[in-house]
Amino acid sequence: MLVDTGSCGRIPHACHHGRSENGCADCKVRLISVCSVLELDELEELEALSHHLTLDKGQALFGQDEPAGFVFNVIEGALRLTRLLPDGRRHVMGFALPGDFLGLALQERHSVSAEALGPVKTCRFARQDFAAVVETKPHLLRSLHERAGHELNLAQEQMLLLGRRTAEEKVATFLLSLRARYARAGHSSVTVELPMGRQDMADHLGLTIETVSRMLSRLDRAHAILLVPGGVRLLDLPRLEAMAAG
Amino acid sequence: MLVDTGSCGRIPHACHHGRSENGCADCKVRLISVCSVLELDELEELEALSHHLTLDKGQALFGQDEPAGFVFNVIEGALRLTRLLPDGRRHVMGFALPGDFLGLALQERHSVSAEALGPVKTCRFARQDFAAVVETKPHLLRSLHERAGHELNLAQEQMLLLGRRTAEEKVATFLLSLRARYARAGHSSVTVELPMGRQDMADHLGLTIETVSRMLSRLDRAHAILLVPGGVRLLDLPRLEAMAAG
DNA sequence: CGCAAGCTTGATGCTCGTCAAGGGGCGTGG
DNA sequence: CCACGCCCCTTGACGAGCATCAAGCTTGCG
Incomplete structure (x- = not known):
């Protein structure tokens, strides 16, 4: 192993x-x-x-x-x-x-x-x-x-997230927090790599894989994000932040 | 203050x-x-x-x-x-x-x-x-x-609890963990004092006050617990533990 | 006795989970 | 090089669980 x-x-x-x-x-x-x-x-x-x-x-x-x-x-x-x-x-x-x-x-x-x-x-x-x-x-x-x-x-x-937020808020918050972590490590960009699969995100956010997929699709259709292979481009940060703020 | x-x-x-x-x-x-x-x-x-x-x-x-x-x-x-x-x-x-x-x-x-x-x-x-x-x-x-x-x-x-458990599991787990904390402090008893209100429990477990109340009532009707003023008596620990194990 | 606060119970609806089917990318093998 | 299959992801239809809305109830206290 x-x-x-x-x-x-x-x-x-x-x-x-x-x-x-x-x-x-x-x-x-x-x-x-x-x-x-x-x-x-x-x-x-x-x-x-x-x-x-x-x-x-x-x-x-x-x-x-x-x-x-x-x-x-x-x-x-x-x-x-x-x-x-x-x-x-x-x-x-x-x-x-x-x-x-x-x-x-x-x-x-x-x-x-x-x-x-x-x-x-x-x-x-x-x-x-x-x-x-x-x-x-x-x-x-x-x-x-x-x-x-x-x-x-x-x-x-994360407890606050899991206990008190809707599926959409969870996903938006997750994307922004990943971006913030990459930024702290010196990798600042609106394109956020997602090394984990949808199932992992779901299990992190207390959702199902289908709901995560749906929320990402919805954000994409709303032009708040752009789904790209292996990651996500955050197109409308203010809107995402508004969602995440709850 | x-x-x-x-x-x-x-x-x-x-x-x-x-x-x-x-x-x-x-x-x-x-x-x-x-x-x-x-x-x-x-x-x-x-x-x-x-x-x-x-x-x-x-x-x-x-x-x-x-x-x-x-x-x-x-x-x-x-x-x-x-x-x-x-x-x-x-x-x-x-x-x-x-x-x-x-x-x-x-x-x-x-x-x-x-x-x-x-x-x-x-x-x-x-x-x-x-x-x-x-x-x-x-x-x-x-x-x-x-x-x-x-x-x-x-x-x-707590994250596991919030993300992956049903309302009933949450309430059962909460009661057992309170009991365990009192026990560690030397206060070992099946009667668990609940110094917090229903709203506090709800906000702790990511539920509404109504759901907490319903779950407590359900456990009471099922004789797994007995609701007493200011607390709860845990009548059927094995059953509660089975619920909490999920 | 009456009021207020906290709790319980019931009726209804929405969000998200579940079940099911179908795409798309990638590696393997023909 | 293309075909096949596998895995992951997406999308849709449906239903369950819990939130929401709305009364009543109990308890304690002035």
């Missing part, structure tokens, strides 16, 4: 345990990840513990309730974070994008499962190792805690 | 800044609050920064988006944590009970507003003071972080 593409020895003296040839210093997501609070020497310390790990579309990074042996920084690609109900109903808690940290809470078990929506690159740490480093670096813990606070905010917004 | 009942000087040499006469050492919620990880000397340090604060039913402890001047331990009573949509729709994110900490993320602004559902006693700290103490006590930060992880889990369960 897990594919460790670590290639120790491929570039002899720059490589430790399979991590990137150039190291954390020029990691694509360094400035938007938890690592952004670290000094260069701290970065090296962490680098020594890191492995790169890549996944293909559909592969699982970890499963719900599984012991959390590792924690991850997402470098490239997108993952789906899901929870299952005993009867098989599925809910998509969210999507992880580059710069996101999986295992933020450093808990013993993963509360969700994580599956790659396409090719994914991650930076992996043994949880115990990472936790040990955190113990010695309160500012790193502080950074994790701030991110956890941010996650809690997002979770609350 | 805020009522500081601090009574400095009432019991001259045991009282600092209006906190409880007997101090943290015999605080009712010490063992279930974040304070449980503190040593006695640390407790005293924190105690010097604390004020007691009581609220009457309906009073607000703080408002959504308000600068978070203070953080709080709930000692007695229950509060409703709400978020508003621009159009006035309301969602109840949750309920705070004794032992809960409000302002866990130590963020600059409160993400929810908190209102007393009945008489409430809290232990209040200036956020800056509290944050300064946290800086010097990594294990306290660690404890806050663990609680944040727990909150995140609860938030995820």
